[in-house]
Amino acid sequence: MSKNDSISMSVIRRLPRYYRFLSELDEQAVDRISSTKLAQIMNVTASQVRQDLNCFGGFGQQGYGYSVSQLKKEIETILGLNNSYKAIIIGAGNLGKALAQHMSFERLGFELVGCFDISPEKVGSDIRDLKVRHDSELEAFCSENKLDAAFLCIPKSAVENVLDLLYRHGIRSYWNFSHFDICSKYSDAVVENVHLSDNLMTLCYRMNNSLG
Numbered sequence: 719m720s721k722n723d724s725i726s727m728s729v730i731r732r733l734p735r736y737y738r739f740l741s742e743l744d745e746q747a748v749d750r751i752s753s754t755k756l757a758q759i760m761n762v763t764a765s766q767v768r769q770d771l772n773c774f775g776g777f778g779q780q781g782y783g784y785s786v787s788q789l790k791k792e793i794e795t796i797l798g799l800n801n802s803y804k805a806i807i808i809g810a811g812n813l814g815k816a817l818a819q820h821m822s823f824e825r826l827g828f829e830l831v832g833c834f835d836i837s838p839e840k841v842g843s844d845i846r847d848l849k850v851r852h853d854s855e856l857e858a859f860c861s862e863n864k865l866d867a868a869f870l871c872i873p874k875s876a877v878e879n880v881l882d883l884l885y886r887h888g889i890r891s892y893w894n895f896s897h898f899d900i901c902s903k904y905s906d907a908v909v910e911n912v913h914l915s916d917n918l919m920t921l922c923y924r925m926n927n928s929l930g
């Protein structure tokens with residue numbers, strides 16, 4: 719059990735937002751921030767901010783608020799952004815390519831070390847500083863490199879075979895853009911599912927309920 723196991727996922731899920739806002743404030747050379755102001759930016763209550771940050775030991779000083787750079791650093795450590803987890807992308811299509819080209823993996827605790835596809839048009843092409851490799855090289859690549867995570871950008875129907883291989887090689891962490899339910903097959907896997915359509919449906923609901 720890690721020291722942060724008792725912290726609820728809802729708090730953990732707010733931390734990236736704290737981190738993002740604090741990074742912006744830090745870039746603007748803002749020195750200190752009160753829990754009230756931070757709460758306004760976060761769109762939560764000040765007591766929620768204090769409760770959240772108390773889970774990790776406080777960091778604030780009564781009456782002085784929080785040091786922006788210190789709090790940012792603490793959250794960086796809690797989230798583990800100073801790690802360099804080795805990750806690969808499976809699927810170098812629109813999504814895989816966009817992730818490879820636009821995500822600052824190094825700032826987020828990851829190092830992108832490989833990219834795989836099966837399409838002859840994609841294999842051999844360059845993405846970022848990597849050459850896209852064929853899936854037939856995946857097994858050897860997994861054996862030679864101690865990989866920590868895989869980012870799955872392939873159709874649902876293609877996931878199971880690849881997943882079995884990755885799991886066999888000890889990869890337990892997945893950023894899953896496919897609609898395959900990884901946890902129902904491997905319950906010990908650590909999975910973050912991304913479904914952009916869920917956000918859009920929520921937007922649709924909110925539009926329905928706020929307009930007209």
Ligand code: NAI
Binds near residue numbers: 813837853894895897
């Ligand atoms: P795409 O068709 O541009 O790319 C898919 C790539 O996966 C292709 O290059 C294909 O050759 C490759 N591929 C197929 N089987 C493979 C295998 N076994 N191993 C390695 N590569 C393989 O599609 P796009 O737009 O990049 O989307 C990828 C997947 O993500 C789609 O299945 C789509 O449904 C899903 N998607 C999910 C979203 C989300 O919010 N979760 C949003 C958009 C797409």
